Amino acid sequence: MVKPLVMGVLNVTPDSFFDGGRYLQTGAAIERGRAMAAEGADIIDIGGESTRPGAQPVPEDEELRRVLPVVASLAGTVRISIDTMKPAVAMAAIAEGASLLNDVGGALGPIAAEQSVGLVVMHRQGMPQDMQRAPHYDDVVGEVHAALAEGATAARSLGVGELYVDPGIGFGKTAAHNLALLAALSRLVAAGEPVLVGASRKSFLGVLAAPAGAAPRPPQDRLPGSLAVASWAMLAGAAIVRVHDVRATVQARELAGPRLCTLGPVAISGAGR
């Protein structure tokens, strides 16, 4: 089993659903990025435009102003991925040292090929403004897997070398859709392309973890569910988990990876309970 990578989320936005407003100032964002690298993040995914349901688009100059100094400052310390829908932001981030394009909008394949950087092909139904209004699939797993296979083939034919496919948890999906996709993760892994999963702190976790009849748990109260899903994804063979809580996820990886996966006799000293 290849060790899965932990991708730390860094949103330089006022309105992201979990960390919005915390890292809008350049200095705070750089400090958070350095802290996540020290906690063991393999990649930091920097975004300057929220994709939460209902989010409004951010003008290009504003998105550039938010992310570029942060990319430039962190690129020497840790691998940087840029989470954007805009080709100009992707190009500028590459110039500052980003080497992975988190292509949530589906337009960045040609840039990844030309610039010889990695690409995440993510599935979504609709745009953030309307994607959660009435998501519909006849066969969510079949349709998402087929769309990802098509996206991967297109990216490979452009010449993209390093590629990841992502079922796009919460991007035009109900809680039931998300669960079906997570249950089928090992089938997506078996299809052959490395898989990225981003479920951290998302709203379906708040719905599923709430007691019957109670309100959904808020983002602040979704760490246990996030760790459960990250562990599930790693055990299913995901190559990357995209998370807000790097320290906790790195610790979960230590258990979900070499220790529990081997399930054979292992020489461990220390307490048994």
Ligand code: HH2
């Ligand atoms: N989820 C979010 C953003 N980018 N990229 C990929 N590849 N996969 C994901 O699941 C994914 C993503 C949403 O999370 P976050 O960045 O924390 O929120 P916001 O979009 O509100 O900034």
